[in-house]
Amino acid sequence: MNLAAVTPAIQPDQYRAVMRHFPTGVAAICATDPASGRPCGLIVGTFQALSLNPALVTFSIARTSTSWPKIRSSASFSVNLLADGQQPVCKALAGKSEDKFAAIEWNQSAYGTPHIAGSVGWIDxxxxxxxxxxxxxxxxxxxxxxxxDDGDPLVFHGGRLGGFRESAAA
Ligand SMILES: Cc1cc2nc3c(=O)[nH]c(=O)nc-3n(C[C@H](O)[C@H](O)[C@H](O)COP(=O)(O)O)c2cc1C
Incomplete structure (x- = not known):
């Protein structure tokens, strides 16, 4: 039986209603835009470890992203693992401002990528x-x-941002 032919298409609302029960970390994918020399970036909740050897990571980017074409035109980019407390960084980079980095403190790495200060990890x-x-x-x-670096990660769950809370063992 061709299941694709008989199964009704999953509607976006249903997809979102289920996936909101699966928490994710929050990562900022950033680069120096070669055209302007300025930092650019966006937030993803789809960042994942993929392979230890070779060391590979993965994430997915909406085809409508305006930052990804700039990032992919750069030789390298950074993944900034956001910390609890970096909600303003998340808000700025998930927005559509012309200068998303206006209120973000960052340093340039040896690869020329922006490293956001206060994150719990940086991956070039x-x-x-x-x-x-x-x-x-x-x-x-x-x-x-x-x-x-030390610190607790920022967590996205049910449409909200917060910290990780360990539950008591049974
Ligand atoms: C917690 C969170 C997780 C997100 N995850 C993704 C993601 O995995 N992929 C994606 O393309 N956009 C994701 N977004 C949305 C982008 O960050 C947002 O659409 C951003 O404005 C895109 O900006 P751009 O047009 O500058 O690329 C997420 C946003 C938030 C707040």
Missing amino acids: CTIQQELDGGDHVLVIARVLEMVA
Whole structure:
């Protein structure tokens, strides 16, 4: 039986209503735009570890993203693992402002990528592959360098941002 032919299409509202029960971390994908020399970036909740050897990571980007074409035109980019307390950074980079970095403190890495101050981890990458992901592009990236700091991560769950809370053992 061809299941695709008999199964009604999943509506976006239903997709969102289910997926909101699955918490994610919050990562800022950033680069120096070669055209302007200015930092650019966006927020993703789809960042994932992929492979230890070789070291690969993955995330998906909406085909409507205006920042991704700038990021992918750069030789390398950074993944900034946001910390609890960096909600304003998340809000700024998930928005559509002309200068998303106006109120964000950052440093330039050895790869020329922006590293956002106060994050719990920084991963510099190059694009290995871009795959068709429907209305998104699935990006597989090779890790060039990675470093972590102490602190708790920012978590996205049920449409809200917050911190991680460990539950008591039974
Ligand atoms: C918590 C959170 C997670 C998000 N995850 C993704 C994601 O995985 N992929 C994506 O393309 N956009 C994601 N977004 C939305 C983008 O950050 C947002 O659309 C951004 O404005 C795109 O900006 P741009 O047009 O400058 O690329 C997420 C936003 C938030 C707040």
